[in-house]
Amino acid sequence: MLIASAGPSGLANAYDGPIIDMHVHAWPSGEDGGPDEPMNQQAIAAELAELKENNVVLAAVSGPQDFLAAWAAESPGGLLLGPIFPCIDGKNPVYFRHECFADGENFPDIEWLEAQYLSGNYAIMGELYNQYAGVPFDDPRMDPYYELAERLGIPVAFHTHSGPPLTAQQCCPAFRLSNGSPLLLENVLVKYPKLRAQIMHANPLVYPEVFDLLVQFPKVYVDISPWQMAYTRKKFHRLLKEYADAGMTGRIMFGSDGADYEKAIAAYTSADFLTDKQIDGIFCKNAERFLRKNGTCEAATKK
Numbered sequence: 001m002l003i004a005s006a007g008p009s010g011l012a013n014a015y016d017g018p019i020i021d022m023h024v025h026a027w028p029s030g031e032d033g034g035p036d037e038p039m040n041q042q043a044i045a046a047e048l049a050e051l052k053e054n055n056v057v058l059a060a061v062s063g064p065q066d067f068l069a070a071w072a073a074e075s076p077g078g079l080l081l082g083p084i085f086p087c088i089d090g091k092n093p094v095y096f097r098h099e100c101f102a103d104g105e106n107f108p109d110i111e112w113l114e115a116q117y118l119s120g121n122y123a124i125m126g127e128l129y130n131q132y133a134g135v136p137f138d139d140p141r142m143d144p145y146y147e148l149a150e151r152l153g154i155p156v157a158f159h160t161h162s163g164p165p166l167t168a169q170q171c172c173p174a175f176r177l178s179n180g181s182p183l184l185l186e187n188v189l190v191k192y193p194k195l196r197a198q199i200m201h202a203n204p205l206v207y208p209e210v211f212d213l214l215v216q217f218p219k220v221y222v223d224i225s226p227w228q229m230a231y232t233r234k235k236f237h238r239l240l241k242e243y244a245d246a247g248m249t250g251r252i253m254f255g256s257d258g259a260d261y262e263k264a265i266a267a268y269t270s271a272d273f274l275t276d277k278q279i280d281g282i283f284c285k286n287a288e289r290f291l292r293k294n295g296t297c298e299a300a301t302k303k
């Protein structure tokens with residue numbers, strides 16, 4: 001629900017409803033986030049407190065195995081945990097070259113992973129870092145994981161589009177922009193028709209074909225981080241307007257991807273062409289539908 005009065009920050013529009021955040025990372029939490037960053041329980045507690053302060057009732061959290069365990073230990077609930085892979089030399093791609101899995105492999109052991117889902121330790125798959133690792137979405141090595149996710153009804157989140165500047169030079173030699181088009185998910189979505197896929201960073205200003213995918217595959221949803229922060233407000237509203245014009249705002253799920261909540265939320269609430277219903281959908285109800293967690297948003301509103 002939108003509240004018209006200016007919030008404490010003076011932002012024109014605030015949102016006081018529940019949020020499902022579909023793009024959170026359990027990373028080393030120190031300032032530099034370097035490879036030797038120690039586990040910092042205090043920082044983890046602070047990040048979890050931030051979720052609570054911003055009325056995040058459910059968060060999809062991906063990260064290295066030991067960090068997911070640390071977050072789970074700190075939080076009594078409200079987290080949907082999922083592994084990040086494929087990895088590079090056993091390490092997490094992108095900023096933090098932290099070991100992905102306790103066994104040092106690039107892909108999680110399939111039996112171990114199934115056990116995590118069955119026990120309720122994990123509930124999602126991804127952010128999948130295929131583009132960073134140079135493993136195409138439809139690489140045969142991915143099949144056992146898609147098969148597992150489809151069989152157990154586990155939502156799968158794919159990193160798409162791009163990465164930080166000089167990713168191939170500074171982080172991930174096999175990273176290619178050309179592996180980031182959402183259209184490259186087509187083979188996977190055809191082969192696994194029941195897969196509940198989330199396209200992360202789905203940006204129709206660069207890849208207009210994302211709408212064709214959404215029409216073709218009704219189970220597919222998107223998040224549009226980090227554009228809410230990476231783009232000017234004006235350009236981000238152009239991106240949102242593309243979704244509105246295509247009749248696709250009902251497929252957008254909010255994802256913070258490390259952004260400041262107040263600013264990230266305002267990027268949406270300031271788009272005056274969106275209705276309250278569309279805003280409620282983006283912040284909570286669309287993800288509730290995608291996750292099949294009916295009642296999550298309503299229960300949080302009534303609290």
Ligand SMILES: [Zn+2]
Nearest residue numbers: 127159160200
């Ligand atoms: Zn990503």
